Amino acid sequence: MDDLDRQLLNEIQSAFPVEPHPYRVIGQRIGMTEKDVLARVARLKQEGIIRRIGASINSRRVGFVSTLLAAKVPKEKFDHFVQTVNACKGVTHNYERRHQYNVWFTLIAPSEGEKKRTIRELIRKTGVDIVELPANKIFKIKVDFKF
Amino acid sequence: MSHAKLDSIDKKILMALQGDLDESPEPYAKIAHELTISEQEVIRRIRRMQDQEVIRRIGAMIRHIEAGIEFNGMVIWAVEPDRVDEVGRLLTRFPQVTHCYERPPFGAKGARLFTMVHASSKEGCLDVVRQMSQAVGVKDYEILFSERELKKTSMTYFGDDE
Numbered sequence: 025m026d027d028l029d030r031q032l033l034n035e036i037q038s039a040f041p042v043e044p045h046p047y048r049v050i051g052q053r054i055g056m057t058e059k060d061v062l063a064r065v066a067r068l069k070q071e072g073i074i075r076r077i078g079a080s081i082n083s084r085r086v087g088f089v090s091t092l093l094a095a096k097v098p099k100e101k102f103d104h105f106v107q108t109v110n111a112c113k114g115v116t117h118n119y120e121r122r123h124q125y126n127v128w129f130t131l132i133a134p135s136e137g138e139k140k141r142t143i144r145e146l147i148r149k150t151g152v153d154i155v156e157l158p159a160n161k162i163f164k165i166k167v168d169f170k171f
Numbered sequence: 172m173s174h175a176k177l178d179s180i181d182k183k184i185l186m187a188l189q190g191d192l193d194e195s196p197e198p199y200a201k202i203a204h205e206l207t208i209s210e211q212e213v214i215r216r217i218r219r220m221q222d223q224e225v226i227r228r229i230g231a232m233i234r235h236i237e238a239g240i241e242f243n244g245m246v247i248w249a250v251e252p253d254r255v256d257e258v259g260r261l262l263t264r265f266p267q268v269t270h271c272y273e274r275p276p277f278g279a280k281g282a283r284l285f286t287m288v289h290a291s292s293k294e295g296c297l298d299v300v301r302q303m304s305q306a307v308g309v310k311d312y313e314i315l316f317s318e319r320e321l322k323k324t325s326m327t328y329f330g331d332d333e
Contacts, residue, residue: 025238033233040230042217044210047196058196065231066194072237076325077198079188080227085175086185086328092274092285110322118322121245121315128245128315132326155277157285161255163271164263169233169240169289 025073028056030171032064033073038168040077080167083132089139090132091158094125098152102127105150112142125155175223180206184216186329188229235289236320242296243289246303247282249311255283258307262286265306267299280311288314 025033031054041049047065048058056064068074083090097105109115109129118129133139147154177185183206192198199217203210220226235243250258255273262284263271270287277283286303290296293316300314 033231036231037233038228038230042214042229044197044199046198062194062196072234075232075234076191077231078190078192079229081185081189081328082224082227083326085223085225087174088328106321114326115322116324116326119317120319120321122318123315157274157277159272159274161273163259164268165227165270167269169235170266171238
């Protein structure tokens, strides 16, 4: 990544224009042509740095529920546990962490009932207990990184 | 937070935006064409859904590990119940904090505040956490470093079955 890539990432993460020519507008802000911006975006996608360009949707506002789940997964059950959890469509993030509770993942479901059913199923299929830690209050969600 | 009122066109627009926008120079015109409405209508509806906080952000979703921000730590803070609001708000001021939530008490110390801290080095991460601890006067915290990213995707809220 060069300096122009970094400038572009800073702009395109959080200030993507909702106007007819978004890439042209970004280019004007950082002194690049529309064509250059599009070419760099395509390259950054290819390199795996940009995952996608689109919207981050507020799950609660569209009637979904989200939660954080944690489990103490023993070594011998680890691979099966991860496979089973990751196969779940509503599991969007999953991390192995250095802690007694070594697997932490998020689950988004269309209803409270569906969420509970999914958790019960995961416990049944994996034989591992899962602790649920839903947010009581959100203080901040702002995932834009400064490059 | 209550459920926003959305009609079928709104949902179709969200269906397009929940994935990856086409690499066309005019992505909104492309959505408009598919829905046989005008580009202005698409733009107007997206802006409205931003105001309604249905859309939190439009832009590039970055794989932070690939982009060099390799260390993420989940930091859990044991805070007395009557300080949760104050401490939670103070912790959000750190730009390295991407998420901050109050959750049910967790672990032996009953940690209630959960923050995600991102940095390009482990030392950088530890340094920010020390500053955070000092700023809020909370010494009871634990950092759970991520060892491995096992999954990272975006949710598909609206499918063809709707």
